[in-house]
Amino acid sequence: MGDGEARGRGAELGARLAAGDRSAAPAALNLLETRTAREGAAALVSAAGEGAGHVIGITGPPGVGKSTLLSALLHEWRSRGLAVAVLAVDPSSKRSGGALLGDRARIEHDPADRDVFIRSMAAGERLGGLAPATRAAAQALANAFDVVVIETVGVGQSETDVAEAADTVAVVVQPASGDALQFLKAGIMEVPDVLVVTKADLGAPARRAEEDLRAALGALGADAPVLTVSAIAPTQGIAALADALATHGENRDRVRVRRLGALADFVHEHGERGLRALGGRRAAVRWLAEQDESLDEPTLYGLLERRNQPNG
Amino acid sequence: MSHRLPERDRPWMMRTYAGHSTAASSNELYRRNLAKGQTGLSVAFDLPTQTGYDPDHELARGEVGKVGVPVAHRGDMAVLMDGIPLGEMNTSMTINATAAWLFALYVVAAEEQGVPEDQLSGTTQNDIIKEYLSRGTYAFPPGPSMRLVADMVAYTVEHVPRWNPVNICSYHLQEAGATPVQEIAFSMATACAVLDAVAERVPAERMPAVFGRISFFVNAGVRFVSEHAKLRAMTVLWEQLGRERYGVTDEKALRFRYGVQVNSLGLTEAQPENNVQRIVLEALAVTLGRNARARAVQLPAWNEALGLPRPWDQQWALRIQQVLAYETDLLEYPDLFEGSKVMDGLVEELLTGAREELVRVEDRGGAVEAVPYMKAALVESHRERIARIESGEQVLVGVNRFTETEPSPMLGEDGGILVVDPGVEAQAREAVRAWREQRGDVSAALDELRRVAASDENIMAATLAAARAGVTTGEWAGALRDVFGSYRAPTGVGEAASPAADEALRDEVARVSEALGRTVKILVGKPGLDGHSNGAEQIAVRARDAGFDVVYEGIRLTPAQIARSAVDEGVHVIGLSILSGSHRELIPDVIAALDGADIPVVVGGIIPEADVPALKAAGVAAVYTPKHFELDRIMHEIVALVAARNGVGAAA
Ligand code: B12
Ligand SMILES: Nc1nc2c(ncn2[C@@H]2O[C@H](COP(=O)(O)OP(=O)(O)OP(=O)(O)O)[C@@H](O)[C@H]2O)c(=O)[nH]1
Ligand SMILES: [Mg+2]
Numbered sequence: 012m013g014d015g016e017a018r019g020r021g022a023e024l025g026a027r028l029a030a031g032d033r034s035a036a037p038a039a040l041n042l043l044e045t046r047t048a049r050e051g052a053a054a055l056v057s058a059a060g061e062g063a064g065h066v067i068g069i070t071g072p073p074g075v076g077k078s079t080l081l082s083a084l085l086h087e088w089r090s091r092g093l094a095v096a097v098l099a100v101d102p103s104s105k106r107s108g109g110a111l112l113g114d115r116a117r118i119e120h121d122p123a124d125r126d127v128f129i130r131s132m133a134a135g136e137r138l139g140g141l142a143p144a145t146r147a148a149a150q151a152l153a154n155a156f157d158v159v160v161i162e163t164v165g166v167g168q169s170e171t172d173v174a175e176a177a178d179t180v181a182v183v184v185q186p187a188s189g190d191a192l193q194f195l196k197a198g199i200m201e202v203p204d205v206l207v208v209t210k211a212d213l214g215a216p217a218r219r220a221e222e223d224l225r226a227a228l229g230a231l232g233a234d235a236p237v238l239t240v241s242a243i244a245p246t247q248g249i250a251a252l253a254d255a256l257a258t259h260g261e262n263r264d265r266v267r268v269r270r271l272g273a274l275a276d277f278v279h280e281h282g283e284r285g286l287r288a289l290g291g292r293r294a295a296v297r298w299l300a301e302q303d304e305s306l307d308e309p310t311l312y313g314l315l316e317r318r319n320q321p322n323g
Numbered sequence: 324m325s326h327r328l329p330e331r332d333r334p335w336m337m338r339t340y341a342g343h344s345t346a347a348s349s350n351e352l353y354r355r356n357l358a359k360g361q362t363g364l365s366v367a368f369d370l371p372t373q374t375g376y377d378p379d380h381e382l383a384r385g386e387v388g389k390v391g392v393p394v395a396h397r398g399d400m401a402v403l404m405d406g407i408p409l410g411e412m413n414t415s416m417t418i419n420a421t422a423a424w425l426f427a428l429y430v431v432a433a434e435e436q437g438v439p440e441d442q443l444s445g446t447t448q449n450d451i452i453k454e455y456l457s458r459g460t461y462a463f464p465p466g467p468s469m470r471l472v473a474d475m476v477a478y479t480v481e482h483v484p485r486w487n488p489v490n491i492c493s494y495h496l497q498e499a500g501a502t503p504v505q506e507i508a509f510s511m512a513t514a515c516a517v518l519d520a521v522a523e524r525v526p527a528e529r530m531p532a533v534f535g536r537i538s539f540f541v542n543a544g545v546r547f548v549s550e551h552a553k554l555r556a557m558t559v560l561w562e563q564l565g566r567e568r569y570g571v572t573d574e575k576a577l578r579f580r581y582g583v584q585v586n587s588l589g590l591t592e593a594q595p596e597n598n599v600q601r602i603v604l605e606a607l608a609v610t611l612g613r614n615a616r617a618r619a620v621q622l623p624a625w626n627e628a629l630g631l632p633r634p635w636d637q638q639w640a641l642r643i644q645q646v647l648a649y650e651t652d653l654l655e656y657p658d659l660f661e662g663s664k665v666m667d668g669l670v671e672e673l674l675t676g677a678r679e680e681l682v683r684v685e686d687r688g689g690a691v692e693a694v695p696y697m698k699a700a701l702v703e704s705h706r707e708r709i710a711r712i713e714s715g716e717q718v719l720v721g722v723n724r725f726t727e728t729e730p731s732p733m734l735g736e737d738g739g740i741l742v743v744d745p746g747v748e749a750q751a752r753e754a755v756r757a758w759r760e761q762r763g764d765v766s767a768a769l770d771e772l773r774r775v776a777a778s779d780e781n782i783m784a785a786t787l788a789a790a791r792a793g794v795t796t797g798e799w800a801g802a803l804r805d806v807f808g809s810y811r812a813p814t815g816v817g818e819a820a821s822p823a824a825d826e827a828l829r830d831e832v833a834r835v836s837e838a839l840g841r842t843v844k845i846l847v848g849k850p851g852l853d854g855h856s857n858g859a860e861q862i863a864v865r866a867r868d869a870g871f872d873v874v875y876e877g878i879r880l881t882p883a884q885i886a887r888s889a890v891d892e893g894v895h896v897i898g899l900s901i902l903s904g905s906h907r908e909l910i911p912d913v914i915a916a917l918d919g920a921d922i923p924v925v926v927g928g929i930i931p932e933a934d935v936p937a938l939k940a941a942g943v944a945a946v947y948t949p950k951h952f953e954l955d956r957i958m959h960e961i962v963a964l965v966a967a968r969n970g971v972g973a974a975a
Contacts, residue, residue, distance in 0.1 A: 037892075038893075044893070045840035074695065104868070106823065107821055107869065108829075109866065110842075112873060113875060115888065116811055122884045122887035129888075129891055130892060131892060135842075245808070
């Protein structure tokens with residue numbers, strides 16, 4: 012695809028998503044993931060604009076039950092009449108570059124239901140739990156879907172990356188594993204918007220995990236909701252979780268997401284060195300906070316680039 | 324001790340795993356087999372019956388009567404057992420998720436013959452853990468499934484005392500790639516999980532009796548000396564578990580009782596006549612030493628890797644057993660290996676390994692909780708096995724060595740296999756509808772089933788009542804699905820090690836990915852009820868190691884699900900794997916469901932030569948069968964296909 016052709020295709024797909032055409036999603040993702048069609052991807056993102064859909068990040072250690080939880084949530088959202096897109100990110104093998112993408116297997120859905128879209132993404136060489144195109148994809152899909160969920164692996168580091176892409180971040184915690192608790196207490200993990208203890212059907216360990224998390228949050232002076240759920244039949248607590256996510260979504264801060272997103276892209280492109288040139292992360296975040304609230308992400312990114320190379 | 328037995332031993336029970344098309348034709352086959360000197364029955368059910376669907380269910384398409392007999396209600400069971408005196412017969416049923424149901428139908432069929440249930444003897448396989456790990460015919464999530472197993476044990480131990488309610492299976496673990504140590508440890512861990520579940524449902528004083536009713540279904544590969552050692556090791560470990568973990572003291576109850584089907588994974592498509600030698604040697608592994616001899620044996624046929632055996636092929640397999648038992652002097656001696664340093668050493672090695680592995684499973688909370696761990700371990704062992712065969716380190720005569728051959732005179736006009744009349748499916752659909760019409764209202768029986776399922780009561784009484792009322796297999800399982808929900812077992816592929824793969828292959832995948840602008844993405848799909856996952860898993864793992872992005876969702880998907888995934892995921896190629904014989908129906912179904920989306924499809928599995936032209940005509944780009952054992956070569960061809968379809972030129 013030539014640049015011009017890619018731009019045209021991107022603009023067309025973006026416009027279809029903006030008009031709520033969900034059947035454009037697979038082709039849109041193909042284009043956004045095409046490394047040799049950056050122009051097309053950019054055209055798609057700007058034609059799509061900033062969608063009204065609620066972008067939710069779900070993260071937690073491997074095997075904690077994220078996909079199963081998503082399956083239950085999907086069911087709940089569909090029964091509320093919401094169209095849902097899922098972006099499931101899996102790590103790539105360092106050795107071969109290939110990836111095994113298995114999350115969609117756990118997300119039960121009707122193949123005839125056009126209001127559900129599930130896409131697996133390989134993280135590639137990117138650290139931090141997102142694939143290169145995840146954020147752009149989430150933004151674009153938020154035009155045509157009421158809810159866009161990003162599933163990533165991680166606890167401790169990668170929540171920050173999801174936070175840059177999602178309006179609401181939920182961390183899923185395994186009962187009887189202290190990881191999240193320790194990371195939270197030690198300040199390695201930022202306080203997420205919602206904490207979910209899953210596998211409540213296991214009984215006592217889940218209740219204990221919930222109490223421990225509440226205590227830790229109290230000590231940190233944070234008031235993030237903690238919900239306990241069971242994602243396998245008979246499910247428990249799923250409706251309450253959907254409510255809690257929606258409540259947070261109503262108060263989401265899109266401006267913050269745009270600013271952090273621009274910074275993330277900048278760091279990805281220019282690395283630590285670029286960050287130093289901006290005076291470090293905290294300084295960069297402060298500086299971004301002073302910018303006009305209406306600026307979109309590409310513009311903010313451009314401003315950061317200019318600051319990085321004042322003479323360029 | 325004398326080196327001769329005072330009296331020649333009685334032979335083991337001889338069976339042939341059989342059943343296909345309809346209850347009536349399977350009944351005829353059973354009677355013929357019994358007339359040939361077979362001493363017990365071994366019933367193969369078709370996949371819809373095994374997974375709890377009636378012949379007219381969407382998921383049954385292409386599978387009805389194929390790999391076994393369809394049994395949809397008590398009428399079918401009565402026909403299947405017609406003229407076979409159930410009070411005298413010893414019947415083994417390979418049935419798991421729906422074991423409680425098929426057992427109930429069997430009890431009712433006996434009732435109709437005037438035989439009370441306490442006269443029945445036989446075995447229901449009923450080991451659900453290995454269904455998650457290997458065999459794939461599970462229906463419900465682990466918790467409720469274990470409860471059904473426990474209910475069956477608790478029921479039979481009181482009411483059908485000569486029945487073996489569960490056959491703990493190591494057989495299927497070896498068929499999925501397990502090492503001997505894994506076979507021993509995972510099956511023993513499964514036995515413990517079953518016993519622990521039963522302990523919650525019977526009074527403590529009944530546990531020794533329960534322990535005594537647990538039997539095993541094992542495997543023996545062609546390394547027959549160490550395979551025999553494995554059985555001796557299992558004998559030792561089982562007795563030890565009985566004494567130490569369950570406080571059993573009765574010597575008889577402590578005995579390790581097992582039936583066998585010998586290894587089929589190592590039986591080859593190339594030069595298939597060589598399989599006969601393999602089968603004979605494997606039969607020795609389970610009969611040679613008297614202290615660990617099989618109670619019941621069934622042998623596969625020479626044409627195992629080609630397709631379903633014909634009656635003559637099965638007769639040949641039965642005759643192997645009869646020659647061994649009646650012509651040779653095998654049964655005239657005490658144990659041949661007592662005092663053998665080699666045997667004792669091998670047993671000790673296996674015991675040490677198995678005990679360590681058992682601890683790892685226990686550390687993960689026991690067999691039920693450790694399903695993901697065990698599944699991943701099996702995929703990994705199989706990955707290693709395939710790599711050894713591919714490199715030539717593990718010799719397979721006729722496959723990776725000594726491949727020059729004369730043309731085989733054994734593949735006659737029928738291709739050397741049994742082909743089931745595709746018309747049986749439509750007949751069965753009609754028949755089950757007619758049955759539902761005439762049998763009256765069963766809603767009360769189903770309501771009762773749901774109530775009991777949701778309670779803590781034993782499922783058997785309501786199941787027997789439903790069987791008598793004329794409920795169908797799909798209705799019974801459907802009622803339980805309403806209460807228990809459904810489940811997808813882990814695939815185990817994500818955890819497989821990723822060794823340095825073939826450099827040239829990785830370079831080629833990288834080159835084509837670069838030219839496409841994104842990584843070559845493949846969907847590996849398993850349409851229908853077929854549970855044979857080995858091939859799909861190994862293809863998925865190798866594709867990742869070659870640098871592909873791989874979407875693999877596990878077994879038992881509908882063509883619509885596969886097509887939808889392929890489109891949503893934006894894959895460049897679809898690889899379908901079918902071994903159960905439903906390829907003629909399901910492969911074209913997937914292509915139709917793609918609805919014009921231009922994605923090339925390749926197919927692998929047990930695909931008879933005769934079916935290839937039709938698949939190609941339906942749009943399949945390439946067909947792979949077991950003789951294509953070089954996975955790297957398959958990968959090269961798939962990348963080339965993707966390149967060609969996307970206008971990417973060959974490497975400079
Ligand atoms: C191992 C095995 C099993 C294992 C499966 C374990 C597992 N998780 O996979 C167990 C013991 C569980 C099993 C059970 C049954 N089995 Co079985 N099984 C076999 C056996 C011996 C080997 C298959 C195998 O795994 N080979 C190793 C793998 C790596 O090879 P492969 O899958 O063929 O893959 C190669 C190629 O075909 C190709 N390929 C395969 N898939 C794909 C996909 C792509 C994309 C590509 C590119 C290539 C490709 O590449 C691979 C590399 O060489 C075959 C006979 C034989 N020797 O082939 C019978 C066989 C397949 N089984 C058979 C039957 C009937 C059953 C049962 C249905 C019996 C019953 N009535 O209950 C059960 C139930 C299974 C179910 N749920 O569907 C029949 C099928 C008959 C038919 N097609 O007409 C066979 C042919 C035996 C026979 N002759 O009767 N089985
Ligand atoms: N008992 C119980 N098991 C659960 C529950 N949720 C998930 N599981 C099980 O936990 C295992 C892992 O679930 P997944 O949903 O695949 O976990 P995940 O976090 O998405 O895993 P990765 O994507 O591999 O990191 C599966 O075996 C599930 O069946 C639950 O609520 N209760
Ligand atoms: Mg997941």
